[in-house]
Amino acid sequence: MKGHQICLDHLNGREAAALVVDGHLDDLVIDSDAPRPGTVYRAITDRPVKGQGGLFLKTPDGAAYLRGVKGIGQGETLLVQVTGYAEPGKAIPVSHKLLFKSRYAIVTPDAPGLNLSRSIRDDDIRDELMALAHDGMDGSQMGLILRSAAAGADAEAVSDDIGAMRDLAETIMGDQGAGPEVLTEGDGPHVLAWRDWTDPAAVVTEPGCFEEYGILDALDSAKAARVGLGADASMFVEATRALVAVDVNTGADGSFAAGLKANLACARMLPSALRVRGLGGQITIDLAPMPKKERKTFEAALRAALRKDDVDTVMAGWTPLGHFELQRKRARLPLAEVLS
Structure with missing residues (x-):
């Protein structure tokens, strides 16, 4: 089977997405009970890890671990984002440098400036995208990165994506609440497939498509x-x-x-x-x-x-x-x- 297919289905009741390239299972994302990467918490600082430059935090989903921080005392409120999955028995890895990422746009509250993916080399396309970036982020001090997928996208879709990520970032960064709380959850497998698998592909959403496209057999092999x-x-x-x-x-x-x-x-x-x-x-x-x-x-x-x-x-x-x-x-x- 030639070409790219994106299959959106469920495994054991969990949302799942698979990318098939020329008949080969190239990528797979399955939902779980663990906090999704991209989840943003309002967290409370707990105790530092001496000699490692790290800090444990209290979140609604349990202890989190933040690296590379200095001058933060116990009991302070921080906005942090889940960066990956924890090893068994360890705290959730988080970062205080938040990213708000979608298919075309990434808003970076802590890194001002407007940037384009280096893979976009056509000068005319770069000029058009930079104009959309200026319009979409006008009046904001936050940064923006337009991803490579924006190069072939409809201008209105790119503008809408910038606006959605900017609105989400401004809402989260303006949070004034107290106590540990989930402010936004990370994307699930089906949204991640739309967001990150941007090469032209046939998208299959019918229930049971994992079996039809041989993904269950590929999982047995994996x-x-x-x-x-x-x-x-x-x-x-x-x-x-x-x-x-x-x-x-x-x-x-x-x-x-x-x-x-x-x-x-x-x-x-x-x-x-x-x-x-x-x-x-x-x-x-x-x-x-x-x-x-x-x-x-x-x-x-x-x-x-x-x-x-x-x-x-x-x-x-x-x-x-x-x-x-x-x-x-x-x-x-x-x-x-x-x-x-």
Whole structure:
């Protein structure tokens, strides 16, 4: 099946969205009982974590943890936003730098200025979008980023999106309440699909479309560690308590270039494999044997694949043992957890 399909359905009574690219399950978002990323709290400061520059907060959904703060005392009121999912037994990760994000526009209360996505290169389009940005944010001290999807969108739709995000941001930032409270919830899977999967796609909303498009079978495959890389090569993606281990194998291919081919296939497939499995944190890749001079080639392939990924990932580099390490945001819940 060629092309892109976005399937909106439910799994075990939970809202879910799947992106299928050329018959391959490329991304998956399933709702859960955990606070959604993007949720904004009015929180109360609790106690600092000495030596770590962090602070615990009280929220309606339990303890939250805020990094990189100074000069904030106990009992103060802060507006914070959920940035990802917490590890089991840990506090909800939050940030005090709020973002109000939609399909075309991101309003940034703490970062003034009007900006366009760097992927928009056409000067005429940039001029048109900048004019919409000036009109939409006139009189506001907040910042705005117009996303790449705005380049091909109707001007009225972009203006409406800017206005909606500005109104939401002004309402939240003007909050004068007291006590822990949820001020706005993060987007659910169906809205996230509209917001972030912006490539042209057929959208399927009929109940049962997950079964019709083979997504249930793909989920059964994703429960296993093995990911085929073409020919006889494969990689095994396995989560431990400390990290995610990725082991790349060439299979029966004993040619000189087999290791490099398998490693490049891993670079292309890894972001999708991690998204679908909902894995993040520290990731260690045990690559197939290849000459050291080919490391730059592997890094370039992985960097290109991550550039298309919407989950923040840092390429930490090589270890003395020749493993490659990543640090990845926990933007999804583990598939094993949401399907249990």
